[in-house]
Amino acid sequence: MASVTFDHVFKKFGEVIAVNDLNIQIEDKEFLVLVGPSGCGKTTALRSLAGLEEISSGEIRIGDRVVNDVAPKDRDIAMVFQSYALYPHLSVYDNMAFGLKLRKTPKEEIKRRVNEAADILGIQELLDRKPRQLSGGQRQRVAVGRAIVREPKVFLFDEPLSNLDAKLRVQMRAEISKLHQRLQTTFIYVTHDQTEAMTMATRIAVINKGVLQQLDTPQNLYDHPNNLFVAGFIGSPAMNFFRGKLRKDGAKLLFDAGDFSIALPAAKSTSYEPHAGKDVIFGIRPENVHDAEFVPMNIATEKVMAKVDVTELMGNEIFLYLMSGNNTFVARVDPRSQLRVGQQAAVAFDMENLHLFDATTEQAIR
Amino acid sequence: MAASQANSNIGMSGKRKRKQASPNPPVPQIMKQGAFVPWLYLLPALAVMTFFIVYPMINTIGLSFMNSDGTASAATTCRDGQPCWGVFENYRYALTDEFNTSSPAALWKSFWSSSYGNTIKWIVVMVFGTVTVGLAFAVLADRVKYEALAKAVLFMPMAISFVGAGVIWKFVYDYGTSQTQIGLLNSIITSLGGRPVAWLSTIPINTFMIVIVGIWIWSGFCMTILAAALKSVPDEIIEAARVDGAAEWTVFWKIIVPIILPTITVVVTTMVINVLKLFDLVYVMTGGNFKTDVIANRMYTEMYKNFNVGRGTAVAVILVVAIIPFIYLNIKRFLEQEASR
Numbered sequence A: 001m002a003s004v005t006f007d008h009v010f011k012k013f014g015e016v017i018a019v020n021d022l023n024i025q026i027e028d029k030e031f032l033v034l035v036g037p038s039g040c041g042k043t044t045a046l047r048s049l050a051g052l053e054e055i056s057s058g059e060i061r062i063g064d065r066v067v068n069d070v071a072p073k074d075r076d077i078a079m080v081f082q083s084y085a086l087y088p089h090l091s092v093y094d095n096m097a098f099g100l101k102l103r104k105t106p107k108e109e110i111k112r113r114v115n116e117a118a119d120i121l122g123i124q125e126l127l128d129r130k131p132r133q134l135s136g137g138q139r140q141r142v143a144v145g146r147a148i149v150r151e152p153k154v155f156l157f158d159e160p161l162s163n164l165d166a167k168l169r170v171q172m173r174a175e176i177s178k179l180h181q182r183l184q185t186t187f188i189y190v191t192h193d194q195t196e197a198m199t200m201a202t203r204i205a206v207i208n209k210g211v212l213q214q215l216d217t218p219q220n221l222y223d224h225p226n227n228l229f230v231a232g233f234i235g236s237p238a239m240n241f242f243r244g245k246l247r248k249d250g251a252k253l254l255f256d257a258g259d260f261s262i263a264l265p266a267a268k269s270t271s272y273e274p275h276a277g278k279d280v281i282f283g284i285r286p287e288n289v290h291d292a293e294f295v296p297m298n299i300a301t302e303k304v305m306a307k308v309d310v311t312e313l314m315g316n317e318i319f320l321y322l323m324s325g326n327n328t329f330v331a332r333v334d335p336r337s338q339l340r341v342g343q344q345a346a347v348a349f350d351m352e353n354l355h356l357f358d359a360t361t362e363q364a365i366r
Numbered sequence B: 001m002a003a004s005q006a007n008s009n010i011g012m013s014g015k016r017k018r019k020q021a022s023p024n025p026p027v028p029q030i031m032k033q034g035a036f037v038p039w040l041y042l043l044p045a046l047a048v049m050t051f052f053i054v055y056p057m058i059n060t061i062g063l064s065f066m067n068s069d070g071t072a073s074a075a076t077t078c079r080d081g082q083p084c085w086g087v088f089e090n091y092r093y094a095l096t097d098e099f100n101t102s103s104p105a106a107l108w109k110s111f112w113s114s115s116y117g118n119t120i121k122w123i124v125v126m127v128f129g130t131v132t133v134g135l136a137f138a139v140l141a142d143r144v145k146y147e148a149l150a151k152a153v154l155f156m157p158m159a160i161s162f163v164g165a166g167v168i169w170k171f172v173y174d175y176g177t178s179q180t181q182i183g184l185l186n187s188i189i190t191s192l193g194g195r196p197v198a199w200l201s202t203i204p205i206n207t208f209m210i211v212i213v214g215i216w217i218w219s220g221f222c223m224t225i226l227a228a229a230l231k232s233v234p235d236e237i238i239e240a241a242r243v244d245g246a247a248e249w250t251v252f253w254k255i256i257v258p259i260i261l262p263t264i265t266v267v268v269t270t271m272v273i274n275v276l277k278l279f280d281l282v283y284v285m286t287g288g289n290f291k292t293d294v295i296a297n298r299m300y301t302e303m304y305k306n307f308n309v310g311r312g313t314a315v316a317v318i319l320v321v322a323i324i325p326f327i328y329l330n331i332k333r334f335l336e337q338e339a340s341r
Ligand SMILES: Nc1ncnc2c1ncn2[C@@H]1O[C@H](COP(=O)(O)OP(=O)(O)O)[C@@H](O)[C@H]1O
Pocket: A013, A016, A017, A018, A036, A037, A038, A039, A040, A041, A042, A043, A044, A045
């Protein structure tokens, strides 16, 4: 159990800056997820923490100890690799016992811990098998088990679920969350899948091109993205964006997309005023776009006309793919909606949940 | 041929219908495998092998039971008052002649200076030496910048003929009779104030001096194969071991070596076979004198120096019998590997 600190960490591979001035303070017992698109430097950040990469500059601390020059074996961390990296020549039991044997843990203690971990993970009957005799999901469990028995200060996971099928992934997601609650240890988890991040994390660090974009709780990231990248990355289906201008019309502020223009709430006008006349990007999540016939009560909306391009019936809701001029966007509407392909329809934007971004800096305006 | 066509027609009738429906051209009848057709493809190779290997081998075994020029049974070479194994007389000579059986101690001593004892020394020292040097180099070269160059240097001796290597090292080991030492090793020793050593005629170090040349030549071969095996060990497994708490030395012995053990086994058995067959270095450097003889050189000596075909072939047969278990091991390994693909 320990906190972890990235303090102005840089990692360069020749010309490529894989990690660019990373600053994160991870609290003890936290479940922190590093999320970002492929190649953004998540793995490199994690490997630097594990001691498998030497950082170019900055400082990494585990607890109060600076670990820049500490060998991986002395960092008291455990890591679950994407490929599981089980030792092919050792049985499941010996895979899990390997780290303990190296630490000269008494035989009885090793046995107790391995059996306990096997119980937690439901792999008791696999202990005598070799890794090649296991399915992907079972290997995954063994890899987690190998980490658990060590009782390390920090657990590191590098996309541990990406080689599993969709159903198993959902199941393992829940199990890893449970494991975190049970072990009460710091978890640092890397994934490119924002759903994994949202469902498991206590806090999420969104990274793009080696740069930390935002570090916050899942709900705050979702509700208040700092910039265009985070807004587009978090949430599925993704947020709709419209490019346009912020126009002043008397006392009112309008967002003018060319094909349509909508009035922005007066409550926000103080923060929007300074951007009047400038290019902005208007963002709204699909669930905040309603069929005008079925608008929930007590919300302030603005109507926009659009043509229905595709409909996807999901049972509990309908996905509408809409077109308004050159803009295409998605709406998740009430299942009672009668809108059908080809129809010209009125949709309502929930103005409580709009997002506005500066078109040049791509930072949120709020 | 006709029978096999008929056979495959019956067996394939279901498949053929589907084949015709597909846009691919029909598979020629001869390509369809039955029990017979594969043998047809093997036939040319088998014929050549039979003519050039199986026939000479049978002939060799036959000659090993004959006298020195293959004109009469080996039993006719027995002398009165001497031990005699009848038709196996050449084998008696090959197996016992080098040994002094007067006492167990004398037997022990004579065994270790015989071609058999020397061959065992060769196997133990050279196989251990080449595999160790090859593995160490493969591991270390993996971590340096000029990996390819470093490996090429170690592999280079492999490109020199053994006779050439023997000559080169004869110069290195040369023992001058006067004050000047032209041998590299002895000039180093004398320049440091030591006394020159007759490396190739001093028993028992001379055998080991020749073995060193063998190691010099063959380490590159071992390195190449072991390096390929090392590269196939996934980095993540090694990193997992490091994170698990293993120091580099532990990673090597507890993870890397066990994973590449099948390859190490193949290299060891291949090297044993190579060493058993080795003849040229001994022939060039000492000619088997000064108690440096090995089985393969003894075969040559009997055959082409003493012109005793019977004895030469008997030694050859013994050598083949010694090699067979290792070939068996190698093939078994190979088949296991194929099966696990
Ligand atoms: N060993 C390496 N040598 C050179 N470039 C590397 C190395 N490892 C990663 N990179 C580069 O660093 C960037 C970040 O990689 P990585 O951390 O693996 O991304 P992620 O895990 O987020 O997909 C990529 O551009 C990748 O090409």
